[in-house]
Amino acid sequence: MKPPAYTLLGITVHALTLEEMILIPEIAAERDAKWVIGNHNLHSLYIYHHDATMRRFYERADYVHIDGMPLVWMGRLLGHPLTRDHRHTSIDWLPPLLERCAARGLRVFFLGSKPGVDRRAAEHFREHIPGLQLRTHHGYFDATPGGPENERVVRQINAFRPHALMVGMGMPRQERWIVQNIDRLQINAVWNLGAFMDYFAGAVPIPPRWTGRVGLEGVYRLVREPRRLWRRYVIESPFALWLLLRELARRPGST
Template sequence: MERPDRIALLGAEVDLVTPAEVMESVAAFAAAGRLAVIANHNSHSLYLLKREPQLAAFFRAADLIEIDSRPMILWAQLLGLPVRGRHRCTYLDWRADFWSLAEQKGWRVFYLGGAPGVAEAGAERLRQRWPGLNLAVRHGYFDARPESEENLEVVGQIREFDPHVVLVGMGMPRQEAWIHENRAAFRRGVFMPVGAAMDYEAGVQSVAPRWLGPIGLEWLYRLATQPRRLAFRYLVEPWSLLPAMGRDVAARLKRSRGRPGSAQAVGAGNGRR
């Protein structure tokens, strides 16, 4: 597929892709038998970006970076960037398409993450809906230091399965750090951080009504259902983005003055690095 435009936004870089285009990318990477990483940015990752060097390195090395945030899209639109609602991509947006595609193409999918028993329960539900799935799972409660005995065992288990796709759901930034630290141990596979994906599939966490996503209120549902865990993330962390917002506005004004008629706005790039 054609490389998507990559733009600068809120101190980070993201690709203008839709969920369908993300699935096209997964299929293309898997068919090529290459190693690839598909990442995603939201307000939480933007908050952590300057505080977690490992996370910043992960994003620099990513092959594709989704926008997993309706507020980010709204901010981009205020700046005049060519970003639309269809560019929001998160696991819940493409889950059914992914599992259907995995069954259809015969992909070997490995899921790493979740509490003991949760991934197994989620996998069983997925197999009931897509009986042809070739899915292996392993919980995320282990010593994730690269050279630890447990981590080497996990890496060996995944290598033996030789998956086309590896979904890592251990929470941000642990899942991204694990992918970045261990990617060199694999010859191929599309690695994707997916947060609480199997918690949703197993019914451990409730899924917000999908109509809340397009109007930018999914975060409010999550905050209401998990206030203790998410209050700081949703009520405090976003304020740290004010300086980045100011830089975005300054860059937008500078470009508008320097290139009349250009509405591509802040840091628009022609494709990938």
């Protein structure tokens, strides 16, 4: 796989299509590879520029897809041929990817969310995708490297030998965990996915899908969870705008 890569706002993203996304576990397994797949939105962009561990995660990532229309729009302003088809959020691409895994006999592991939420998310997918080989572990454990709880989780993952590992423990904790453990994990592909299990378990309402296509999913989430998300949209979004204006000002011919 060689999707186009573009640099903008100090980060690098790949113009992955949905078809390419859902083939990643299968191709990685065929090649006996170990791929790290990241994603970028305004939240990750802010943390990337303020957290060294986050930067190490993206340096290790083999592919980074776009999760947020604002980055598509900013990329286009900077001259990159990005379209709505290059924006993917796990709510949309995860179900077809899991269907593909079930059809090909590929194993999947979910790591993250509160105890019980991980199991409810797994039950949702098992109900809708017959034959899916899926195991889970919640994200409420002591992730200290070398600590007994972390070692138990790593052993549990490796015993299952998943082709695809989805880590949803929030940024930047999930990226830190991947960076600290990737070399010991017996997997083929790993994603940083945030609160994806909360949605499929029914713990958090899934935003109407049209909101994501027109760039309003963040607004919907802010209205639903203002106390948890206000900082993300009040502080982090203006930071992205500042990065954009700075980059535009540095372009040849700007005044």
